Amino acid sequence: MAMIRLPMVPELLRQLFTKPATNAFPARYLPPSVTEFLSQVAQGKAAINPPVPVPPKFRGKIAYDRESCIGCTLCLKVCPAHAIEFLPETKRIRIYITQCIFCSQCNDICPKGSLHMTPEFLLACENRYAESQIVE
Amino acid sequence: MPVDALWTAAGAVLVAVFGILAALFLLGIDRIVAARMQARIGPPLSQPLTDLRKLFTKENVVPENAIPWLFNAAPVIALASAITILFYIPVGGFPPVLSGGGDLILVMYLLTIPALALVAGGFSSGSPYATVGAQREMVTMIAYEFPLAVVIIAIGWKLAASGIPLPFTLASIQAYPIWGLVGPLGIIGALVLLFVLLIVTPAELSRIPFDTPEAETELAGGVLVEYSGKNLALFSLTQGVKTVVMASLVVALFIPWRLSAMVAAPPAIQPILDLLFYLVLVVLVAFVSVSLVRVSMTRFRINQVVSVYWIYFSLIGIAGMLLIMADHFLTKSVPAYWMYFPVLLPGDLFMTIAGHIMGVPWP
Amino acid sequence: MFTFQMDGEVVKSVDFAPGNTHRGIEWMGMRRNPVQILHLSERICGICGIVHALTFARAVEQIAEIEVPPRADYIRVIMFELERIQSHLLWAGVAAHELGFDSLFYLAWKVREQSLDIIENLAGTRVNYAIIQIGGVRRDISTEQVQLIEKGLSYYRGLLDQMKKVFLDDSTIRMRCRGHGVLTEQDARLLCAVGPTARASGVAMDVRHDYPYCAYGDLDVHPILPPQESGGPKGDVYDRISVRLLEIAQSIDIIQQCLDNLPTGEILWEKKMPKLLLTLKKAQGEAIGRVEAPRGECMHYVRMDGNDAPATWKVKASSYSNLMSWIPMLKGEQLADIPIIVASIDPCMSCTDRVAVIQDGSAGFLTKDDLTRLSREKTWRLMQCR
Numbered sequence: 001m002a003m004i005r006l007p008m009v010p011e012l013l014r015q016l017f018t019k020p021a022t023n024a025f026p027a028r029y030l031p032p033s034v035t036e037f038l039s040q041v042a043q044g045k046a047a048i049n050p051p052v053p054v055p056p057k058f059r060g061k062i063a064y065d066r067e068s069c070i071g072c073t074l075c076l077k078v079c080p081a082h083a084i085e086f087l088p089e090t091k092r093i094r095i096y097i098t099q100c101i102f103c104s105q106c107n108d109i110c111p112k113g114s115l116h117m118t119p120e121f122l123l124a125c126e127n128r129y130a131e132s133q134i135v136e
Numbered sequence: 137m138p139v140d141a142l143w144t145a146a147g148a149v150l151v152a153v154f155g156i157l158a159a160l161f162l163l164g165i166d167r168i169v170a171a172r173m174q175a176r177i178g179p180p181l182s183q184p185l186t187d188l189r190k191l192f193t194k195e196n197v198v199p200e201n202a203i204p205w206l207f208n209a210a211p212v213i214a215l216a217s218a219i220t221i222l223f224y225i226p227v228g229g230f231p232p233v234l235s236g237g238g239d240l241i242l243v244m245y246l247l248t249i250p251a252l253a254l255v256a257g258g259f260s261s262g263s264p265y266a267t268v269g270a271q272r273e274m275v276t277m278i279a280y281e282f283p284l285a286v287v288i289i290a291i292g293w294k295l296a297a298s299g300i301p302l303p304f305t306l307a308s309i310q311a312y313p314i315w316g317l318v319g320p321l322g323i324i325g326a327l328v329l330l331f332v333l334l335i336v337t338p339a340e341l342s343r344i345p346f347d348t349p350e351a352e353t354e355l356a357g358g359v360l361v362e363y364s365g366k367n368l369a370l371f372s373l374t375q376g377v378k379t380v381v382m383a384s385l386v387v388a389l390f391i392p393w394r395l396s397a398m399v400a401a402p403p404a405i406q407p408i409l410d411l412l413f414y415l416v417l418v419v420l421v422a423f424v425s426v427s428l429v430r431v432s433m434t435r436f437r438i439n440q441v442v443s444v445y446w447i448y449f450s451l452i453g454i455a456g457m458l459l460i461m462a463d464h465f466l467t468k469s470v471p472a473y474w475m476y477f478p479v480l481l482p483g484d485l486f487m488t489i490a491g492h493i494m495g496v497p498w499p
Numbered sequence: 500m501f502t503f504q505m506d507g508e509v510v511k512s513v514d515f516a517p518g519n520t521h522r523g524i525e526w527m528g529m530r531r532n533p534v535q536i537l538h539l540s541e542r543i544c545g546i547c548g549i550v551h552a553l554t555f556a557r558a559v560e561q562i563a564e565i566e567v568p569p570r571a572d573y574i575r576v577i578m579f580e581l582e583r584i585q586s587h588l589l590w591a592g593v594a595a596h597e598l599g600f601d602s603l604f605y606l607a608w609k610v611r612e613q614s615l616d617i618i619e620n621l622a623g624t625r626v627n628y629a630i631i632q633i634g635g636v637r638r639d640i641s642t643e644q645v646q647l648i649e650k651g652l653s654y655y656r657g658l659l660d661q662m663k664k665v666f667l668d669d670s671t672i673r674m675r676c677r678g679h680g681v682l683t684e685q686d687a688r689l690l691c692a693v694g695p696t697a698r699a700s701g702v703a704m705d706v707r708h709d710y711p712y713c714a715y716g717d718l719d720v721h722p723i724l725p726p727q728e729s730g731g732p733k734g735d736v737y738d739r740i741s742v743r744l745l746e747i748a749q750s751i752d753i754i755q756q757c758l759d760n761l762p763t764g765e766i767l768w769e770k771k772m773p774k775l776l777l778t779l780k781k782a783q784g785e786a787i788g789r790v791e792a793p794r795g796e797c798m799h800y801v802r803m804d805g806n807d808a809p810a811t812w813k814v815k816a817s818s819y820s821n822l823m824s825w826i827p828m829l830k831g832e833q834l835a836d837i838p839i840i841v842a843s844i845d846p847c848m849s850c851t852d853r854v855a856v857i858q859d860g861s862a863g864f865l866t867k868d869d870l871t872r873l874s875r876e877k878t879w880r881l882m883q884c885r
Contacts (some may be wrong), residue, residue, distance in 0.1 A: 004670045020176050059629075077532070080531060080539050103625070117623075434675050436671070
């Protein structure tokens with residue numbers, strides 16, 4: 001060990017004085033009670049730090065335009081996760097977000113362009129069949 | 137006399153409480169500073185307290201093939217001995233609580249007890265990972281004791297050779313700082329010894345690069361793998377108190393000045409000034425020897441730990457000691473020998489100026 | 500799952516049993532048409548998803564005799580190399596973490612964020628890009644996106660020297676990695692190692708060079724070997740680190756070449772998906788798709804016989820070929836070196852979770868993370884059977 005070289009040290013000392021690279025979403029430190037924090041946010045007493053903004057054409061939650069759909073069921077044939085259900089009585093579809101893998105293959109195959117992806121990605125929920133988890 | 141004993145006992149309790157609070161503070165600062173150096177935000181300063189509070193509420197699991205009495209006694213012994221060392225070192229800028237009771241040699245022996253308690257706890261855990269970790273802790277302890285002893289002996293020898301009574305007591309070291317007793321060669325020697333002591337600190341505290349006993353990615357927690365609940369809390373607190381102890385030791389041996397002596401301050405706020413200055417120094421020492429070292433290196437293998445301490449740092453420590461001895465004998469035979477070595481003149485000039493500023497006599 | 504025979508701290512012999520992460524993906528694939536399988540195959544691996552999609556697409560395109568337009572070929576290469584950059588940076592961070600050097604872990608992953616942002620802008624998400632389609636790619640690259648990629652490339656070019664210095668010049672990393680986990684060239688050839696593991700031992704093989712696919716025929720790609728400045732190929736962990744960092748530099752060059760020569764034209768062989776599905780249904784035959792994944796050569800074998808779903812789909816992931824090279828690497832090493840050596844071939848599976856340590860005849864079963872109650876019970880059981 002003729003000469004110890006530690007090239008990381010100048011970088012570390014420099015980083016001591018620069019802004020941290022962490023995005024402090026949703027809060028800087030863990031609040032003592034998460035549910036209380038969320039209720040405070042709902043009342044407007046506390047704020048959530050915004051997440052990193054999503055780029056355009058981000059593949060988030062799917063959106064379905066009932067009016068333009070013709071019930072051709074092509075989207076069912078191409079969905080890898082079998083997340084789309086066809087309702088024969090109304091000739092419309094129902095998409096289950098909990099199954100969806102957000103590949104947007106159904107968007108590509110739809111002849112009428114009734115499906116497109118929105119930038120929404122905060123989709124966690126405790127109930128598999130809640131209203132927010134089913135798109136129809 | 138009973139009144140004296142009462143005062144000493146009160147002082148001891150105060151120092152113990154202060155030691156624990158300072159331990160939590162130092163642990164918190166270490167985590168925040170290390171995080172900022174890695175471009176992260178880091179936890180709030182009160183995080184070690186939150187962790188400890190949580191650990192005390194968790195179940196204390198004793199494995200079936202562990203030795204229960206030793207398993208549960210080891211953390212208590214470790215914490216108690218770590219706090220005991222605080223009674224013999226000046227903390228908070230105040231003289232040691234048990235001033236006349238012990239000196240540096242006692243401190244050096246007391247420093248081995250928390251490590252031995254950790255080893256005992258590891259062996260009594262009944263897990264192969266803990267056994268390997270305990271073996272590594274023993275080997276690490278054997279490795280770093282030698283440079284530590286060299287540092288303490290070098291300082292003690294210098295004070296003894298300068299004719300100061302009771303050379304190993306901390307009171308004498310506080311009264312006669314090493315920097316004021318030696319010439320330029322000795323200054324270099326003392327700096328070398330300071331460097332060695334700063335590098336021994338991470339091994340005492342089981343921190344990267346010397347944390348082979350508790351290697352997280354290799355041994356699943358090593359020595360502490362079976363510990364949980366209140367036992368683990370006591371061991372974590374022990375590590376914090378040992379940080380305070382080692383940092384206070386470095387400050388006491390090498391930076392023993394008090395702010396109130398340098399700045400003319402009214403007697404009312406002198407203790408507060410001393411305390412603040414001490415905290416600043418301790419945080420600085422902990423930053424250099426624990427946080428900075430911890431984030432800038434990989435972990436060493438156990439054979440590398442031993443060779444680093446036994447070969448490299450022992451040689452460096454002995455070199456520092458030899459420099460101090462050479463300086464002492466040169467000064468005795470040739471006063472102001474540094475005049476003959478032009479390269480040492482700037483150092484002499486610097487020390488004169490610095491000495492005037494700090495009120496320390498420079499011969 | 501590993502079984503080590505130890506003598507004190509030194510490994511005497513090693514045995515392992517893979518297969519703990521079997522998920523039934525090939526079974527699922529035999530019930531879906533090729534367009535669906537593309538998305539399924541991406542989820543075989545979380546780090547190198549596009550590799551499996553591209554390999555499968557190549558195999559199916561050979562069976563159905565589909566011509567991929569040149570612009571799609573170039574876009575495929577760009578996405579592929581972007582993924583190689585982020586995969587190698589991920590590995591660099593993980594290797595540093597195994598060594599105990601968390602600062603490099605955070606630094607490598609912080610640097611990786613830039614490539615993930617570019618990928619998110621191009622493909623729509625950060626992992627599981629879903630950009631490959633049979634016969635081309637699903638998304639085009641606009642001029643703003645070209646500028647974004649160029650900005651990212653200049654960011655990486657500026658950082659590359661620092662990353663190489665921080666990883667390869669560091670004395671403590673050199674101390675831990677030089678001369679450990681050695682895989683000789685002869686062993687690498689005998690055990691059929693692939694990718695950076697083989698290249699670090701001196702075996703100059705690279706599918707992009709030997710059997711060019713997509714646009715690699717037009718580009719200048721050579722297998723990267725450890726440079727002569729560091730002493731030539733020795734086959735140890737340090738060489739594997741340096742090969743992967745040099746491959747990041749190579750990827751930046753490849754992407755720049757692709758951007759400079761990006762041809763105009765279509766990006767899909769067939770835009771109307773029902774027609775594509777019909778063509779695929781009628782296709783018959785068998786083919787093999789081979790690509791150079793970040794971890795080595797990845798191969799898919801597909802056989803189609805006129806149905807919707809393929810008759811056979813067999814995946815040979817790149818890490819599978821590298822598994823056997825663990826045995827000569829680990830013999831004679833210390834317990835402390837096991838994590839970094841195991842991680843140095845960049846295993847793309849979660850099988851390094853469990854380690855059984857057998858010391859002097861007594862057996863103890865332990866995991867790398869905190870012991871769960873099942874592991875404790877198993878420890879107790881194994882120690883009872885001593």
